[in-house]
Amino acid sequence: QSALTQPASVSGSPGQSITISCTGTSNDVGAYIYVSWYQQHPGEVPKLIIYDVSDRPSGVSNRFSGSKSGNTASLTISGLQAEDEADYYCSSYTSSKTWVFGGGTKVTVL
Amino acid sequence: QVTLKESGPALVKPTQTLSLTCTFSGFSLSTSGMRVSWIRQPPGKALEWLARIDWDDTKFYSTSLKTRLTISKDTSKNQVVLTMTNVGPVDTASYYCARSTAFSGEYDYWGRGMLVTVSS
Numbered sequence: 001q002s003a004l005t006q007p008a009s010v011s012g013s014p015g016q017s018i019t020i021s022c023t024g025t026s027n028d029v030g031a032y033i034y035v036s037w038y039q040q041h042p043g044e045v046p047k048l049i050i051y052d053v054s055d056r057p058s059g060v061s062n063r064f065s066g067s068k069s070g071n072t073a074s075l076t077i078s079g080l081q082a083e084d085e086a087d088y089y090c091s092s093y094t095s096s097k098t099w100v101f102g103g104g105t106k107v108t109v110l
Numbered sequence: 111q112v113t114l115k116e117s118g119p120a121l122v123k124p125t126q127t128l129s130l131t132c133t134f135s136g137f138s139l140s141t142s143g144m145r146v147s148w149i150r151q152p153p154g155k156a157l158e159w160l161a162r163i164d165w166d167d168t169k170f171y172s173t174s175l176k177t178r179l180t181i182s183k184d185t186s187k188n189q190v191v192l193t194m195t196n197v198g199p200v201d202t203a204s205y206y207c208a209r210s211t212a213f214s215g216e217y218d219y220w221g222r223g224m225l226v227t228v229s230s
Contacts, residue, residue: 003156034214038157045206045223046157051216089157091215096173099147099215101157 004102022090030071034093112136114221132207150203
């Protein structure tokens with residue numbers, strides 16, 4: 001099972017919106033709503049920020065939103081803030097009854 | 111309050127078998143819908159899903175690692191154990207256990223993780 005494809009890095013200025021893509025196949029992202037996103041600050045544990053493509057857990061800022069089109073899921077961060085600087089990972093269920101993560105995207109706030 | 115904590119050897123020699131234990135509290139793996147997964151992260155690299163065990167003892171394994179992995183649970187001790195056979199330097203990573211409450215597998219609580227180094 002190959003990792004989902006994410007851009008290595010994305011940057012934006014405070015207040016801007018950025019979007020991180022997560023590209024899979026018709027056997028994972030394209031087939032299921034079971035796509036989730038995690039935020040990981042350096043040295044910390046990953047934190048769930050989006051599940052089932054676009055749902056937000058309680059307590060997660062509504063500046064984070066998720067969507068999916070075909071085999072590509074996307075995470076949008078609006079009103080970018082310094083605290084959003086972190087690594088972001090997508091994850092999807094697969095037709096092989098396994099789960100797969102993306103390669104991760106480093107978000108830099110300029 | 112839900113907590114999870116990983117334990118096991120910090121250093122393992124190549125070809126040995128690694129055994130990691132996830133001890134959790136705040137929920138029971140005998141409760142319908144509860145699931146615990148193992149995920150690892152090599153230093154400076156991406157997350158990699160390894161295995162999952164559900165409340166009904168259903169087990170899932172990474173396709174690429176399934177011949178080397180075994181996951182089990184001890185409900186009475188609130189523990190999940192992952193064993194990995196024939197380890198090598200590429201298995202050096204921080205190993206996390208994490209809880210899910212839905213089939214979709216999103217992890218709402220994570221352990222702090224533990225670094226396992228494979229070296230002779």
